[in-house]
Amino acid sequence: MTGISACTKYLLLGLMNELKILLCWGISTFLLCGLLLWFRRDYGDRSRYYLCFTWIVVALVFLVRLAAVEGGRPISGRILPPENMSGGLMLLLMLFLYPIEVINKSWFTFRRLLQLYSPGVTLIVILLFVRPYCRELHSFSDIWLYIGEFNVWFRVAALFLCLVPYALLLFFIPYNWRESGVSSRGVLHYAFVIQVIGIFFILFMLTGLTVFNVFQLTAAMCVGVWMTYQELFVRFGVQRVETPKVDAALSLQVPSTTExxxxxxxxxxxxxxxxxxxxxxxxxxxxxxxxxxxxxxxxxxxxxxxxxxxxxxxxxxxxxxxxxxxxxxxxxxxxxxxxxxxxxxxxxxxxxxxxxxxxxxxxxxxxxxxxxxxxxxxx
Structure with a gap:
């Protein structure tokens, strides 16, 4: 029995060390991405400011989680922990709203920003408020056992209410290629990669398994680097300006469509x-x-x-x-x-x-x- 306990303790210690390393990498990655976007903010549109702010917030969330690990409080093995839920939901909320600015910048007004953020932020604030009164859950069966308690069913509801509506929203934003800096295929790519992070987060919150936590953190870092690269080097961030047609002679020696x-x-x-x-x-x-x-x-x-x-x-x-x-x-x-x-x-x-x-x-x-x-x- 002592051998089993020692083995389990050693395994948990190893997982904690791996998570620390992963969180340190995540903090460094998102801070670097945020700084790159900030220094190049004047060479793109408003989305660079938004994405820069998003990565800084994500780095802070990762820093809080790292402090929790250093303090000896595990971030794995518990089901629906309120502190992890609030940070993760804020991260995903910001990621879900970023593509809206890319899809149709004229639609994403300050008023709509408040309207879109308000429901999710309200749920996150309530989560933080009820945190001291939340029962600790350690298995999926615990959810069913205590589902009648407010602190349990509210956490389950908040998890899906914060993610599913925002995920579906990406497919209903008015898209006009004349105003969008990306093609419709690019929009689908953005939506897909964010859904992947959301799925890993839901699985981690409902199971507490370290493997889903690792997948979530790794996917978040990969998506952060990919979206930053797209914003800096691939995606156009310009306003469309009508240009009159001209009939100047062409110097390009290619098959002409005028022949x-x-x-x-x-x-x-x-x-x-x-x-x-x-x-x-x-x-x-x-x-x-x-x-x-x-x-x-x-x-x-x-x-x-x-x-x-x-x-x-x-x-x-x-x-x-x-x-x-x-x-x-x-x-x-x-x-x-x-x-x-x-x-x-x-x-x-x-x-x-x-x-x-x-x-x-x-x-x-x-x-x-x-x-x-x-x-x-x-x-």
Missing amino acids: EPKVINPLIEELYRLMDEEEIWRNPDMNLPELASKLYTNRSYLSKAIQEAGFKNYSDLINQRRIMEFLKLADSGQVSSVQDAFFQVGFRSRETALRCFKKYTGALPSDYLRNGASSLTDL
Whole structure:
């Protein structure tokens, strides 16, 4: 019996040490991400301020949890601990609301911010208030045994009421690609990774198992680094400005969509007409199946027709047209900001925009524009 107790004690000590290390890494990671966003705050939109503040709060939450571990109070093995719930729910609440700013910044007003935060913050405050009166639960069966007590059923309700509605909210925010700095696919990526953290958090709160705690902390750090990278180097954070069409000559030597007399396939003629009249290439969410539907054909026929016209694939066609439009703006002196111009022609990723520009022109945007403009904002 003594051997078993000693083994269990040694195992718990090892887990505590691992959690300390993980929490230290988490604090360092989120502080670094927050500082990077703060120092680069003037090169993006309001979302950088929001995400910077979020990571600082997360670092503080991790610091409190580390202090609890150092003080000898375990953060694993207990079910629905109020102090862990309040910190974790605040973290997830802030993460759930960040994509709203990315999806539609004009929708995320200060009034709506208060309306969205109020229910979740109210539940968190009540959790902290009833903490001294909460029964300690050590297994899932304890929940069922004491479910009639207010402090038990309220914690279960708060766990799901704070997470499920906010998770569903991400799919009902009005999305308009003309105003959003990311494509609809990017929105789904944001929503998915945040759901993963939420699932691990729920499992940890309901089971108290260390493995779910480790998964939650690790997933949170990975998501923090990924979202910071997206915000700093990938996602466009610009306001859309209408730009008049221009008919400047193109210097880009690629298959031109204006050479309609050489086109024999009527499908390509219709495709060029659609691109010229509706400017579908400006839409970052446009894809091959949707384009095929607009042309009343299927993706196989359309792909073959695009290749017959001299393009490798659909992406090659769309990206070349975007670069050609960028060059029109540049040659007519209408580019005051490189990233604004890329945003206007349909790009939502700095990486993709720069890669395509270099691929089709052999130069960087700043090099191309250096001789034509005196003051330009580079990416």
